[in-house]
Amino acid sequence: MGSLFNYTRMAIPMSILRADGIEFGNGSGLSSNQPLQTSGWFHYRFSSSTGVNFGTNWVVGQTTGNMNLPPRAKVFIYTNTPLRGDSNEWGGHYEDLQYSLNDGGWTSVGRSGFVSRMMTGNQPITCHTDFCVMDFSSVDNNFTLNLRTLHRYYNADGAVNTSTGIGGGDNNTTYDANNQNVSVWKQIIVMGYGQHTA
Amino acid sequence: MPLSTTMGADGITFTDGGNRRSMAKPFFFRASSNTNYQLSTSWTQGFSPAAFTVPKKSELLVHFHYPIRNDSTSWGGGYSRMYYDVNNSGWIFCGDYGYCRGAMGTGKAMISGCDWINAFDFKGMTSDFTFKVRYDHRTHDGSANTGSSHGYSNADSTAYHGATAPWVHYLTIQGWQYP
Numbered sequence: 001m002g003s004l005f006n007y008t009r010m011a012i013p014m015s016i017l018r019a020d021g022i023e024f025g026n027g028s029g030l031s032s033n034q035p036l037q038t039s040g041w042f043h044y045r046f047s048s049s050t051g052v053n054f055g056t057n058w059v060v061g062q063t064t065g066n067m068n069l070p071p072r073a074k075v076f077i078y079t080n081t082p083l084r085g086d087s088n089e090w091g092g093h094y095e096d097l098q099y100s101l102n103d104g105g106w107t108s109v110g111r112s113g114f115v116s117r118m119m120t121g122n123q124p125i126t127c128h129t130d131f132c133v134m135d136f137s138s139v140d141n142n143f144t145l146n147l148r149t150l151h152r153y154y155n156a157d158g159a160v161n162t163s164t165g166i167g168g169g170d171n172n173t174t175y176d177a178n179n180q181n182v183s184v185w186k187q188i189i190v191m192g193y194g195q196h197t198a
Numbered sequence: 199m200p201l202s203t204t205m206g207a208d209g210i211t212f213t214d215g216g217n218r219r220s221m222a223k224p225f226f227f228r229a230s231s232n233t234n235y236q237l238s239t240s241w242t243q244g245f246s247p248a249a250f251t252v253p254k255k256s257e258l259l260v261h262f263h264y265p266i267r268n269d270s271t272s273w274g275g276g277y278s279r280m281y282y283d284v285n286n287s288g289w290i291f292c293g294d295y296g297y298c299r300g301a302m303g304t305g306k307a308m309i310s311g312c313d314w315i316n317a318f319d320f321k322g323m324t325s326d327f328t329f330k331v332r333y334d335h336r337t338h339d340g341s342a343n344t345g346s347s348h349g350y351s352n353a354d355s356t357a358y359h360g361a362t363a364p365w366v367h368y369l370t371i372q373g374w375q376y377p
């Protein structure tokens with residue numbers, strides 16, 4: 001009789017606990033390609049009420065600080081950026097999401113186009129909402145991830161957070177450790193899990 | 199090879215986890231409405247679905263989408279506020295979402311939509327609890343509405359998403375419980 005280890009190396013459709021996670025025995029499509037789950041969901045929320053003016057050069061609008069992520073993490077990133085700039089020109093706003101692994105240099109995931117605060121003769125007060133999905137399947141050890149957003153205009157000065165009518169809520173952590181009083185300003189939300197080929 | 203991932207009564211624990219989170223059950227809620235709420239410069243209560251029961255030691259991602267139409271050619275605007283309640287203990291104010299998320303600009307009528315996402319951390323809750331949310335709205339000037347004349351269409355069927363009525367006000371909650 002072979003060991004449990006040898007037995008599960010056969011293509012037997014069962015799920016097992018391994019030292020590094022849970023190997024799911026069945027699945028199809030993507031779930032069969034990467035059947036090893038190495039963590040539960042992680043979940044981070046960062047908010048910033050700081051007003052940041054932007055012009056023709058890139059300026060940093062928000063930096064999250066390091067998050068501790070498991071090996072081979074799949075990461076879902078959501079950003080929301082309040083914007084104002086009273087111009088009857090196009091105005092516009094570019095946003096660049098950048099990441100740093102293990103305190104290394106910054107890498108851009110590509111800047112957005114001018115899809116927000118972009119309208120002639122209207123001085124729109126609006127926000128930029130974006131998503132990004134990242135796959136760190138080649139990172140084999142625990143790692144830290146730091147994110148930041150940079151901003152600049154298309155052709156007229158603008159600002160993040162400033163004079164957007166936003167007001168804080170109750171300072172209440174009785175139930176919710178995140179305290180929603182700052183969630184209404186600029187926000188970056190990160191969630192994901194570790195997953196890998198078995 | 200010794201197992202260092204263990205199964206317990208409430209979930210799975212990565213005992214050599216390092217940066218790994220342990221895991222229990224994920225869950226999902228949704229609620230929708232096609233009610234029209236007429237808005238003025240005074241606060242009006244909008245979408246407020248019935249309470250959900252949330253399992254203890256959870257985190258939630260709450261996503262709410264709603265439309266705003268303001269036919270004013272002055273600033274117009276659609277301010278919004280969110281509240282939440284735990285175990286019917288009273289509304290907790292999450293802040294004003296400002297006039298930067300809906301139909302706010304001079305000289306032109308505007309129709310737009312807003313996505314509002316909140317991340318809640320209820321891992322400190324040691325018993326299951328009820329959770330409900332409420333969204334209120336008003337304009338900067340002029341009158342507006344959330345729920346009428348946005349060009350929505352009915353769905354083809356009720357299969358899987360529950361209703362043929364269009365998703366005018368639509369709330370989804372993704373959650374994860376931890377052991």
